[in-house]
Amino acid sequence: MxxxxxxxxxxxxxxxxxxxxxxxxxxxxxxxxxxxxxxxLAMTASIEAVARxxxxxxxxxxxxxxxxxxxxxIKEYIxxxxxxxxxxxxxxxxxxVRNLEKELxxxxxxxxxxxxxxxxxxxxxxxxxxxxxLARYQYILPRLTGMWSHLERQRGxxxxxxxxxxxxxxxxxxxxxxxxxxxxxxxxxxxRQMATQRGNRGGLVRVSxxxxxxxxxxxxxxxxxxxxxxxxxxxxxTLDTTVRKVVIENTPFLLSDTVGFIRKLPHxxxxxxxxxxxxxxxxxxxxxxxxxSHPNFEDQIKVVKHTLDEIGASNKPVFMVFNKIDAYKYxxxxxxxxxxxxxxxxxxxxxxxxxxxxxxxxxxxxxxLKKIGxxxxxxxxxxxxxxxxxxxxxxxxxxxxxxxxxxxxxL
Ligand SMILES: Nc1nc2c(ncn2[C@@H]2O[C@H](COP(=O)(O)OP(=O)(O)OP(=O)(O)O)[C@@H](O)[C@H]2O)c(=O)[nH]1
Ligand SMILES: [Mg+2]
Numbered sequence: 001m002x003x004x005x006x007x008x009x010x011x012x013x014x015x016x017x018x019x020x021x022x023x024x025x026x027x028x029x030x031x032x033x034x035x036x037x038x039x040x041l042a043m044t045a046s047i048e049a050v051a052r053x054x055x056x057x058x059x060x061x062x063x064x065x066x067x068x069x070x071x072x073x074i075k076e077y078i079x080x081x082x083x084x085x086x087x088x089x090x091x092x093x094x095x096x097v098r099n100l101e102k103e104l105x106x107x108x109x110x111x112x113x114x115x116x117x118x119x120x121x122x123x124x125x126x127x128x129x130x131x132x133x134l135a136r137y138q139y140i141l142p143r144l145t146g147m148w149s150h151l152e153r154q155r156g157x158x159x160x161x162x163x164x165x166x167x168x169x170x171x172x173x174x175x176x177x178x179x180x181x182x183x184x185x186x187x188x189x190x191x192r193q194m195a196t197q198r199g200n201r202g203g204l205v206r207v208s209x210x211x212x213x214x215x216x217x218x219x220x221x222x223x224x225x226x227x228x229x230x231x232x233x234x235x236x237x238t239l240d241t242t243v244r245k246v247v248i249e250n251t252p253f254l255l256s257d258t259v260g261f262i263r264k265l266p267h268x269x270x271x272x273x274x275x276x277x278x279x280x281x282x283x284x285x286x287x288x289x290x291x292x293s294h295p296n297f298e299d300q301i302k303v304v305k306h307t308l309d310e311i312g313a314s315n316k317p318v319f320m321v322f323n324k325i326d327a328y329k330y331x332x333x334x335x336x337x338x339x340x341x342x343x344x345x346x347x348x349x350x351x352x353x354x355x356x357x358x359x360x361x362x363x364x365x366x367x368x369l370k371k372i373g374x375x376x377x378x379x380x381x382x383x384x385x386x387x388x389x390x391x392x393x394x395x396x397x398x399x400x401x402x403x404x405x406x407x408x409x410x411l
Contacts (some may be wrong), residue, residue, distance in 0.1 A: 013046055013047065013048040014046065014047045014048065014084070014085055015047075015048050015050045015081075015083055015084075015085070016042060016047050016048070016049055016050065016083065016085035016086065016087050016109070017049070017050065017051045017052070017053060017074060017077065017078060017083055017085075017086050017087070018035050018038050018039060018042065018049045018051070018052045018053070018087050018089070019052075019053045019054075019065070019066060019074065019086060019087065019088050019089065020034055020035055020038065020052075020053075020054055020088070020089035020090070021054065021055050021056070021057045021060050021065070021066060021089075021090075022054055022055065022056045022057070023057065023058070023059060023060075024058065030296065030299065031054055032054075033295060033296045033299075034089055034263070035052050035054065035089065037262075037263070037296075038087060038089045038111065038114075039052075040214075040235055041111075041114055041115065041118065041235055042087060042114065043234075044118050044234045044235045044236070045114060045117050045118050045121065047085065047087070049087075050081065050083065051077055051081075051083075053066070053070060053073065053074050053077075055067060055070045060090060062093075062096070063095065063096065063099050064096065064099050064100060064103060065088055065090070065092060065096050065100065071103055071104070074086065074104060075103060075104050075105075078104055078105070078106055079105075083106060084106045084107055085106055085107045085108075085109060086100065086104055086106055086107070086108055086109070087109045087110075087111075087114060088100075088108065088109070088110045088111065089111050090110060090111055090264070091110050091111060091112040091264070091266065092108070092110040093143075094142070094143035094144075097110065097143075111264060111266075112139060112264075112266040112268070113139065115236075115262065115265070115266055115269065116132065116135055116136050116139060116266060116268075116269070118235065118236055119132045119135070119236060119239060119269065120132050120133075120136065122236050122237070122239050123239055124239065124240065125240050126190075127187075127190050127240065127276070128239045128240050128276070130183055130186050130187055130190070131187065131269075131272040131273050131275075131276065132239075132269075132272070133179075133183055134180065134183040134184065134187065134268075134272040135266065135268040135269045135271070135272040135273075136268075137176050137179050137180050137183065138180060138268040138271070138272070139266070139268050140176060141173070141176050141177070141180070144169055144172050144173055144176065187272070187275065190275075191275045194275065194278070195278075203392070204245070204252060204253055204254050205253040205254070205284045205285070205385045205388045205389060205392075206253070206254045206256065206279070206282060206283045206284050206285075207246075207253055207254065207255050207256070207283060207284065207285045207286075207287060207381070207384075207385065208255075208256045208258065208279055208280045208283035208285070208286050208287065209221055209255065209256065209257045209258070209287045209289055210258070210261070210280055210286050210287065210288055210289070210304060210308065210313075211260060211261070211288055211289035211290060211291075211300075211304055212260055212261055212262065212290070212291065212294075212300040212301075212303060212304055213235045213236055213259075213260030213261065213262050214233065214234070214235055214237070214260065214291065215260065215289045215290060215291035215294075215300075215323060215324070216231075216289055216291065216323040216324060216368045216369070217238070217257050217258075217260060217289050218230065218231035218237060218238050218257050219231045219323075219368040219369065220257075220287070220289060220321065220323065220368045220377075221242065221244070221255060221257035223368055223371070223374055224246050224255055224377075224378065224381075225244035225245075225246045225255055229242050229257055235260075235262070236259065236260060236262075238257060238258065238259055238260065239259050239276075240258075240259075240276065241256055241257070241258040241259075241276050241277075241279045242256065242257050242258075243255070243256045243279065244256075248378050248379075248381065248382040248385070249382055251382055251385055251386060251389075253385045256279040256280070256283070258276060258277065258279060258280060259273060259276060259277070261303060261304050261307040262303070263299070263300075263303050265303075265307060270307070270310060270311065274311065277311050277313070280308070280311065280313045281311060281312055281313045283313070283316060284316070284317070284388045285316065285317050285318075285319060285384055285385070285388060286308070286313070286316050286317070286318045286319070287318075287319050287321050287381075288301075288304060288318050288319065288320050288321065289321045289323050290320065290321065290322050290323065291323060291324050292322040292323065292324055292325055292328050292348075292351070292365065293324040293325075293326075293327035293328045293329070294324075295343035295344075296343075297343075317361070317384065317388075318361045319361065319362050319363075319364070319380065319381070319384060320355070320359070320361055320362065320363035320364070321363075321364055321366060321377065322351075322352075322355075322363060322364065322365045322366065323366055323367065323368050324367060324368075324369070325348055325365050325366060325367045325372060325373075326367040326369060326370045326372065327367075328344070328348055329343075329344045330344055330346070330347050330348065331344045331345065332345070332347075333345050348365060351365075352365055362380065362384075364376060364377055364380060
């Protein structure tokens with residue numbers, strides 16, 4: 001039976017090599033940024049990346065992800081430097097993992113299981129823990145088959161049906177499937193409680209902070225609600241949804257902060273975190289927070305839009321919040337600079353103007369850390385909430401007194 005890697009036991013910084021492929025859809029710059037992100041993910045899981053390997057390919061090799069030559073190069077590096085872990089920037093098939101383990105003679109971690117590891121480390125509440133466990137079992141289920149043929153090969157057999165390997169596979173599969181339905185049952189129970197809680201929130205307007213991971217959502221939540229949500233320079237600092245009542249100029253509304261998104265977010269996680277994301281799905285307004293100091297922020301915006309689409313939360317009024325302007329590096333174009341797509345080549349003002357010109361959703365540029373633009377953010381938010389209320393109660397006066405009770409709660 002497949003055991004989960006016990007990420008919590010990894011006390012010493014384990015050393016690893018990072019591997020990705022550059023497909024025709026990606027530029028070299030992007031591929032490098034992706035490895036930076038993979039390195040950050042590894043670091044979050046207490047793994048130190050010591051080397052990187054990239055290969056330009058049409059598509060990943062179905063047996064070994066990278067081609068023969070590259071594999072040999074990685075193998076030599078791993079052997080010479082006593083590395084015991086290789087991390088791949090894509091989800092690998094069971095067969096690819098087995099082949100790579102054999103070829104490279106070290107542990108293999110793919111992007112999905114690395115993210116699942118981090119989620120498992122980060123999960124604080126019983127709810128988040130259950131969701132992560134469900135996602136991990138769902139990841140394992142289709143990979144059990146491969147383990148069976150692996151067992152068969154070890155026995156030297158030719159996959160004779162009814163052999164012990166197949167029986168073992170059947171038993172394992174049943175255990176995993178039972179576990180999955182048990183976890184789903186548990187989640188359903190919590191979901192019902194949460195739906196009731198959400199139903200109890202009166203008619204308050206609901207605003208959700210959404211965005212890529214590590215962009216500053218929790219920092220903004222803390223600023224606006226004077227609460228204390230855990231914010232840290234690590235990926236996925238937040239896994240649960242926190243809801244706070246915020247009052248601006250006598251107008252109360254609910255503000256929620258939730259798990260951040262990431263490129264290639266494992267679909268098992270999206271699936272099992274569906275209820276955590278209910279707050280986003282049911283929100284009236286989305287505050288899409290962007291880390292404008294990140295060289296790949298435009299890519300990140302696309303990822304967030306795509307994920308919102310996936311969870312059924314597109315088509316809502318979106319307020320774009322470009323955060324971390326204090327860290328934005330503007331390096332003007334020199335006369336010999338012919339780069340088309342270089343980060344920082346335009347000033348923040350130009351960026352703001354071009355953004356407003358090409359998108360029709362409102363936008364604001366702030367620094368949550370240095371508290372720049374926060375008053376304007378409050379003011380704009382107040383107006384948007386007001387518009388939502390007027391749209392909802394066009395004829396009746398709205399009685400705030402109805403909503404005086406404190407609805408502050410963590411989910
Ligand atoms: N330079 C700079 N750093 C910021 C700013 N806002 C937040 N940060 C930092 O960015 C890091 C991530 O902030 P969080 O608020 O945890 O980000 P998040 O979006 O909630 O992240 P996850 O919950 O991990 O998805 C922290 O180290 C913050 O101090 C800002 O305006 N400027
Ligand atoms: Mg957070």
